[in-house]
Amino acid sequence: MHSVATAITRLAALAESPHISRLATAFHSAGYELALVGGPVRDAFLGRELHDLDFTTDALPDQILAIVAPLASAHWDIGRAFGTIGAVIDGHTVEITTYRTDAYDGETRKPEVEFGTSLEDDLVRRDFTVNAMALRLPEQKLVDPSGGMDDLLAGRLSTPSAPEVSFGDDPLRMMRAARFTSQLGFTVTDEVKEAMAALAERLSIISLERVSDELTKLMATDAPRPGIELLVDTGLAEQVIPEIPALRLQVDEHAHHKDVYEHSLTVLDQAIELEKQRATPGASPDVVLRLAALLHDIGKPATKRTEGGGVVTFHHHDVVGAKLAAKRLRALRFDKETISQVSKLIELHLRFFGYTEGAWTDSAVRRYVRDAGDLLERLHILTRADVTTRNRRKAARLARAYDDLEARIRVLSEQEELAAVRPDLDGEQIMALLGIRPGREVGEAYRFLLELRLDEGPLGEEEATRRLKAWHAARSEA
Known part of the structure; x- marks a missing residue:
């Protein structure tokens, strides 16, 4: 000030x-x-x-x-x-x-x-x-x-007229209150907060595009967390993105697992910090990454299971969460690219944790890079941010493991142009070598060569030709 x-x-x-x-x-x-x-x-x-x-x-x-x-x-x-x-x-x-x-x-x-x-x-x-x-x-x-x-x-937000009147006139102002809480670092007055809670359902008269625009502006602030907490506390989140307040239900009375809502907000905080550390000067806030961080565990309520000994599991919450995120973002009229990228990051966010169970082969590393595609840097950030354990030894072990994975990706990328992994032969060459026309068989041959490339690295045109012909001959005999 x-x-x-x-x-x-x-x-x-x-x-x-x-x-x-x-x-x-x-x-x-x-x-x-x-x-x-x-x-x-x-x-x-x-x-x-x-x-x-x-x-x-x-x-x-x-x-x-x-x-x-x-x-x-x-x-x-x-x-x-x-x-x-x-x-x-x-x-x-x-x-x-x-x-x-x-x-x-x-x-x-x-x-x-x-x-x-x-x-x-x-x-x-x-x-x-x-x-x-x-x-x-x-x-x-x-x-x-x-x-x-x-x-x-x-440092407070109040309205020129009574908040019930102001928000009744324009319910989108309640979303703006959340955004300004994050953008300016201000706190809403008790009267404003009470009016937001009382009038939350009035937000339904606002077009989804305008609500989405305000949510995007909130996510692009330096510290979205206070605004998100205000949306949840007042019930506005139930109208906009109900999957977030639903995460608060995932705390059991025995505290067998962490508070998923608080964990998600911490992941968002940590992702933003890593984003700032790695971003080029002047880069715009990465709303795709931030949405993925906020939504990465929304599949947990639907996949929660309590097993023997009171152990709580969330099997396949990554896949379920990716679908739920895509559905919610479509409902909010986000563009197709944002929807695709956010859901893909959520789908992939657990992939790394298998790395700590044993060293991945070069093939596994190639597949990780191939599946992430141009989202790889964001996936690096999201995966690192997803570590919120208070166990310092565990956190250090995970950090070292991811350092190792990133180092291996750099080495393989330099050796093999990993970011553009393709078979050693293209479609035209496949058709010429096998004497076939465009169709399903060309696609199957291409996928066969791609799997070889991922498993073994570059084969060279001569070896790829030999393998392709052997594959085709075996199929013909069958």
């Missing part, structure tokens, strides 16, 4: 930057108000990077367009129905929105858009007080009608 004086200095410098100064002067000269609003004002006090500059004004959309058009190298009015005009001024993208006093019908998320004339009225309809502050331009006067500065200094 920056001091108030430092934040004001940052905001002043921003307001005096050429593109904003030109914009503010143009609106003032035309007789209209203009204010920098929301996130940039909040982030100036938090010491965060300032971007996505949003402005608000009493000018109507046509009037905004008339003012910005002479200043802009490009402009667009795709948000005109909601009062928003976008523009590029001196290379900077800005969005300017007419003051609004929206009304909601209580049944859907879509408001009746109503334009307003007061900055203060516009601010009090926003989601949280820390986002309901504005800097009037060009005079650089801070406007804070809801006590956002007090909440900012206290």
